[in-house]
Amino acid sequence: MVVITGASSGIGAATAEAFAREKARLVLGARRVDRLQAVAEHCRRLGAEEVFIRRVDVAQRVDARAFVSAALGHFERIDVLVNNAGAGLSGNLIAQDEAEIRQVIDTNLLGAVWTSQAALPAMISARQGVIVNVASVVGFRAMPYSAVYSASKHGLVGLSHALRGELSGTGVKVATVYPATTRTEFFDRSGGRMGAMVYPPAWVARSIVWAARWPRRDVVVVPYRLLWWAEPFLGGFIDHLLGEFRRKNDTAAV
Numbered sequence: 451m452v453v454i455t456g457a458s459s460g461i462g463a464a465t466a467e468a469f470a471r472e473k474a475r476l477v478l479g480a481r482r483v484d485r486l487q488a489v490a491e492h493c494r495r496l497g498a499e500e501v502f503i504r505r506v507d508v509a510q511r512v513d514a515r516a517f518v519s520a521a522l523g524h525f526e527r528i529d530v531l532v533n534n535a536g537a538g539l540s541g542n543l544i545a546q547d548e549a550e551i552r553q554v555i556d557t558n559l560l561g562a563v564w565t566s567q568a569a570l571p572a573m574i575s576a577r578q579g580v581i582v583n584v585a586s587v588v589g590f591r592a593m594p595y596s597a598v599y600s601a602s603k604h605g606l607v608g609l610s611h612a613l614r615g616e617l618s619g620t621g622v623k624v625a626t627v628y629p630a631t632t633r634t635e636f637f638d639r640s641g642g643r644m645g646a647m648v649y650p651p652a653w654v655a656r657s658i659v660w661a662a663r664w665p666r667r668d669v670v671v672v673p674y675r676l677l678w679w680a681e682p683f684l685g686g687f688i689d690h691l692l693g694e695f696r697r698k699n700d701t702a703a704v
């Protein structure tokens with residue numbers, strides 16, 4: 451069974467559809483239940499064997515754990531957990547308020563902590579399972595004027611890599627997927643600005659399905675692999691370059 455958080459839109463919904471085409475059994479969670487219902491209906495039409503939806507706010511520890519427990523109650527075994535729920539936050543760090551900052555960290559980082567903690571005992575006793583964490587290219591290349599969002603995704607990458615070591619030999623795997631700019635509701639909600647090169651969510655979904663099937667440590671889309679390799683040598687220079695670029699081209703960066 452495949453559990454996906456943040457399945458009510460964008461990459462999460464596309465991932466649910468990609469797994470549905472593989473005839474998977476799905477558990478879909480997010481806060482907007484009407485949107486989840488529509489995604490579930492579409493997944494059934496695409497061939498999903500069974501789809502169970504449940505409202506969850508992953509930023510709330512008790513809620514996130516109850517969501518995973520309900521999934522286990524329904525299907526008994528979790529084969530794949532996709533920690534995809536996420537929120538962005540754009541602009542000058544000085545101007546951001548505490549509630550916005552906490553919401554980003556609580557959702558993007560702690561949400562994955564709570565769902566993983568809840569899912570791991572069953573995965574470890576079954577000696578199988580994959581956790582796929584949906585990070586971002588800003589998880590290895592921090593973006594000026596998205597400092598808290600970058601920090602949340604760097605944190606998620608650290609969580610993934612450390613967990614791989616903790617779980618080695620248990621049969622449970624952890625993979626991290628790093629999407630670049632993807633055409634979803636993300637930028638409408640976070641107030642950021644889409645770059646020139648925009649991926650369709652179905653592409654990212656396909657990487658997530660591959661990562662679940664062949665759990666590599668890090669799954670980075672091809673052109674961004676160059677940035678990944680350049681980071682240790684040119685990172686300091688790129689910090690300034692991106693800062694200047696965003697100040698000149700982005701009204702949110704002031």
Ligand SMILES: NC(=O)c1ccc[n+]([C@@H]2O[C@H](COP(=O)([O-])OP(=O)(O)OC[C@H]3O[C@@H](n4cnc5c(N)ncnc54)[C@H](OP(=O)(O)O)[C@@H]3O)[C@@H](O)[C@H]2O)c1
Pocket residue numbers: 455456457458459460461462479480481482483485506507508509534535536537538557584585586587628629630631632633634635636637639
């Ligand atoms: N779009 C991009 O360019 C891009 C690039 C790199 C990485 N990503 C990452 O990809 C993931 C999916 O984003 P997206 O682009 O598909 O944006 P999206 O369309 O806005 O989807 C975000 C999903 O997360 C859910 N969500 C947000 N807060 C939640 C919470 N507290 N509890 C449960 N669910 C929550 C939303 O559902 P509800 O509002 O219904 O709860 C929605 O289903 C995120 O982790 C994002 O950081 C996106």
